[in-house]
Amino acid sequence: MTVTITKNAAAKLNKIIGDQKGYLKIQNVTEGLACGAGVPTLFFVSSIDETKVVLFETNNLPVVLEKSELIFFDDELKIDYSDSMNSFQLKSPQQIINGRMSFII
Template sequence: MKVTITKSAAEVLNKKIGDQQGYLKIQYVTEGLACGSGIPTLLFISSKDETKDVLFETSFRPVIVEKSQMINFDEDLTIDYSDSVNSFQLKSPQQIVNGRMSFIM
């Protein structure tokens, strides 16, 4: 899997995260949703779980995806930011995975 963070997403993340140390994590959130449904969400966490998480280097910050959730994502992912919808977006060459991805700190 490859994860890319666009320049516009990096600029917005810099403003939100500042100098805090930690990791970005793409998580397929299913809690509270109908069976089989899930929403990719971008989290900022302070540490990673060495046994469950896979770390992907990017030109901005490392991104984590849980091993068990990698099946839910395409092989090539891009985290972008859209000014028109004022939201992060998760994209792949095949699709827009989440056009209004939440960012949770």
């Protein structure tokens, strides 16, 4: 699996995060959902449990995904930012996985 961050997303992330050290984490949030499938959400976390996640080096910040959730994502992921929607997006070559992805610090 590969994860890339577009220039637009990197600029927005760096503006929000500033000098803080940490990782981006993509996680399926299931709380409050009846279907249980989950909504991909972007988090900024200061530490990780290396036994439970897989670390992906990117062209910007490192990104982690829970090992148990890898099956839900395509082999190529791209984190983008849409100025017109004022929102992060998670994409793959096959689909837009989440066109309005929340970012939680």
